[in-house]
Amino acid sequence: xxxxxxxxxxxxxxxxxxxxxxxxxxxxxxxxxxxxxxxxxxxxxxxxxxxxxxxxxxxxxxxxxxxxxxxxxxxxxxxxxxxxxxxxxxxxxxxxxxxxxxxxxxxxxxxxxxxxxxxxxxxxxxxxxxxxxxxxxxxxxxxxxxxxxxxxxxxxxxxxxxxxxxxxxxxxxxxxxxxxxxxxxxxxxxxxxxxxxxxxxxxxxxxxxxxxxxxxxxxxxxxxxxxxxxxxxxxxxxxxxxxxxxxxxxxxxxxxxxxxxxxxxxxxxxxxxxxxxxxxxxxxxxxxxxxxxxxxxxxxxxxxxxxxxxxxxxxxxxxxxxxxxxxxxxxxxxxxxxxxxxxxxxxxxxxxxxxxxxxxxxxxxxxxxxxxxxxxxxxxxxxxxxxxxxxxxxxxxxxxxxxxxxxxxxxxxxxxxxxxxxxxxxxxxxxxxxxxxxxxxxxxxxxxxxxxxxxxxxxxxxxxxxxxxxxxxxxxxxxxxxxxxxxxxxxxxxxxxxxxxxxxxxxxxxxxxxxxxxxxxxxxx
Numbered sequence: 233x234x235x236x237x238x239x240x241x242x243x244x245x246x247x248x249x250x251x252x253x254x255x256x257x258x259x260x261x262x263x264x265x266x267x268x269x270x271x272x273x274x275x276x277x278x279x280x281x282x283x284x285x286x287x288x289x290x291x292x293x294x295x296x297x298x299x300x301x302x303x304x305x306x307x308x309x310x311x312x313x314x315x316x317x318x319x320x321x322x323x324x325x326x327x328x329x330x331x332x333x334x335x336x337x338x339x340x341x342x343x344x345x346x347x348x349x350x351x352x353x354x355x356x357x358x359x360x361x362x363x364x365x366x367x368x369x370x371x372x373x374x375x376x377x378x379x380x381x382x383x384x385x386x387x388x389x390x391x392x393x394x395x396x397x398x399x400x401x402x403x404x405x406x407x408x409x410x411x412x413x414x415x416x417x418x419x420x421x422x423x424x425x426x427x428x429x430x431x432x433x434x435x436x437x438x439x440x441x442x443x444x445x446x447x448x449x450x451x452x453x454x455x456x457x458x459x460x461x462x463x464x465x466x467x468x469x470x471x472x473x474x475x476x477x478x479x480x481x482x483x484x485x486x487x488x489x490x491x492x493x494x495x496x497x498x499x500x501x502x503x504x505x506x507x508x509x510x511x512x513x514x515x516x517x518x519x520x521x522x523x524x525x526x527x528x529x530x531x532x533x534x535x536x537x538x539x540x541x542x543x544x545x546x547x548x549x550x551x552x553x554x555x556x557x558x559x560x561x562x563x564x565x566x567x568x569x570x571x572x573x574x575x576x577x578x579x580x581x582x583x584x585x586x587x588x589x590x591x592x593x594x595x596x597x598x599x600x601x602x603x604x605x606x607x608x609x610x611x612x613x614x615x616x617x618x619x620x621x622x623x624x625x626x627x628x629x630x631x632x633x634x635x636x637x638x639x640x641x642x643x644x645x646x647x648x649x650x651x652x653x654x655x656x657x658x659x660x661x662x663x664x665x666x667x668x669x670x671x672x673x674x675x676x677x678x679x680x681x682x683x684x685x686x687x688x689x690x691x692x693x694x695x696x697x698x699x700x701x702x703x704x705x706x707x708x709x710x711x712x713x714x715x716x717x718x719x720x721x722x723x724x725x726x727x728x729x730x731x732x733x734x735x736x737x738x739x740x741x742x743x744x745x746x747x748x749x750x751x752x753x754x755x756x757x
Contacts (some may be wrong), residue, residue: 240273240281242618247285253292261288330489333672335477337484338444342378343437350376351437351452353430356422357383369422371429375452382455386411389429391464392436392451400442401472402479402680404602404688406435407594427583431591438691441482476669476676487683488675498606498678501685505600512593519586526578533571540564558728562721569717576710584703592692599688602681609674616667624659628652635659 248258262270265284269275276284343349352374361367370383389408397405409428415421433452437443447467454460473479476486540563547557627635632645641648641658648655657664 236278237273240276240278242614243278243281244273244285247289253289257292258288261291329491330487331675332485333476333488335484335486336480338441338480338482340444340482341449343443343449344440346377348377349437351430351433352376353426353433356426358417367417369417369425371426373433373452378453380453380455382452386425386429388451389432391468392447393432395447395467395470396436396442396445398472399445399447399470401605402602402677402684403439403442404595404598404684405442406432406439407591407598408432424587427587428591431588435595440687444482476672479676486672486676487679488672490671490675490678494678494682497682498603501681502600502603505596505603509593509596509600512589512596516586516590516593519581519589523578523582523586526574526581530571530574530578533567533574537564537567537571540567559725562724562728565724566718566721569714569721573710573714573717576713577707580703580706580710584699584706588699592696595688599681599684602677602684606674606677606681609670609677613667613670613674616670620660620663620667621656623663624656627659628655636661 244258249255259271262276262284264270266275273281353371354374355372356369357372358367358369368385368387370385373382373384374380390411393405393408396403409425412421436448442448447470450460450463450467454463476488479486540560544557544560544564547560550557632642632648635648635655635658637648637658638661644654644658648658
């Protein structure tokens with residue numbers, strides 16, 4: 233409760249007192265909303281308080297001071313991200329008055345200039361170990377339409393992901409399945425790992441920034457292993473950007489804007505991610521349970537089929553006519569057909585739905601990791617800002633010679649003494665610059681996660697549709713195959729039925745002949 237009260241107090245101090253609004257006038261405004269209860273912050277939720285502050289500011293018609301030199305305005309955080317309104321409402325952000333800084337630039341390569349590029353991972357091959365080396369599996373990586381063909385170990389793909397995560401700290405890097413040391417050479421595990429690597433590589437390929445990196449391009453195109461090992465040693469020494477100028481983008485600039493609208497958007501992203509991760513966890517867990525049940529069902533079908541086969545074989549010795557027991561053989565075949573269809577559908581569900589949405593869930597988890605960086609940089613910035621702001625409050629009461637002003641700013645003495653906002657923007661320029669840099673770091677990660685979230689959201693819209701469309705098509709085809717098999721079994725049954733009817737008719741005719749002959753003999757007697 234104390235933490236929430238402190239948040240509200242900090243919010244009011246930054247948005248009312250520090251911006252020069254009359255505290256008594258604001259208290260009267262709160263009383264007009266809730267009477268005497270309005271003066272107790274415990275009677276206000278954070279969302280209500282934010283709305284009240286915005287209404288108060290609007291009524292006073294005070295325009296906020298803009299510009300990079302006005303720290304008082306630039307450094308304000310206008311809402312609490314943990315209690316943001318309009319949850320899960322995603323809208324286009326107004327890009328006016330955006331603040332950009334220069335950084336490194338990534339130049340396009342032939343990957344980004346080509347359409348329909350695809351990476352296929354196939355033909356896993358076990359390499360037996362020697363006296364000093366362990367056995368391992370290599371995978372053939374082919375990049376179409378370029379024709380690059382390279383064999384890589386799983387550890388190579390792990391290395392690539394680690395380096396990319398190190399360099400591109402503001403990007404959501406696609407997930408890669410974890411190492412499994414048990415049964416690592418089993419056909420099931422190798423097949424699963426092959427699919428995971430392919431999803432990972434195409435996920436990186438589809439990232440507009442990373443696909444242009446020298447690291448990724450060298451990884452997929454350098455076919456000479458010795459040559460790549462030399463490059464690998466260089467890339468392995470790369471470290472995360474220390475300064476924002478070390479970050480590389482396609483445009484050569486970074487958006488470091490911080491405003492209320494973007495913080496609301498970020499809060500909604502966090503809520504949306506938590507919900508998505510929870511639902512996707514339930515979904516993949518549900519499909520896993522379904523796959524297990526289908527495996528058990530398949531085993532039971534196999535067991536029942538074997539029983540029908542035994543019944544069929546034993547019945548051949550019991551009945552005189554084979555057509556009588558052929559229906560048992562048909563029942564065995566139906567169970568076999570059903571078991572095969574069940575197996576096919578189980579694979580479609582496991583690989584086409586469960587593994588796919590688990591990949592999406594892990595991608596959201598990577599996005600959530602980026603939110604930690606946003607929150608961490610926000611906390612560091614706010615603490616530094618509050619500390620500097622408190623220091624400036626103290627200096628404002630002292631002689632102007634203690635403000636650390638430049639000779640040029642000292643000439644504005646009369647203006648500075650009467651304009652607190654302007655004074656704060658000029659005080660302690662070196663310290664102010666450091667706090668601005670912290671704000672830029674925060675803004676960098678804030679804008680990065682918004683950009684990455686929108687990229688993934690747009691990507692999911694397309695790939696979810698394609699994945700589910702293909703799944704429905706494949707399941708329908710499997711059901712059609714089963715229907716055809718059942719039709720064949722029904723035809724087999726009709727043939728047996730016709731044989732039985734013919735045999736019964738022949739037997740009836742024979743009985744009738746016998747009866748007629750018997751009756752004729754009785755008459756003659």
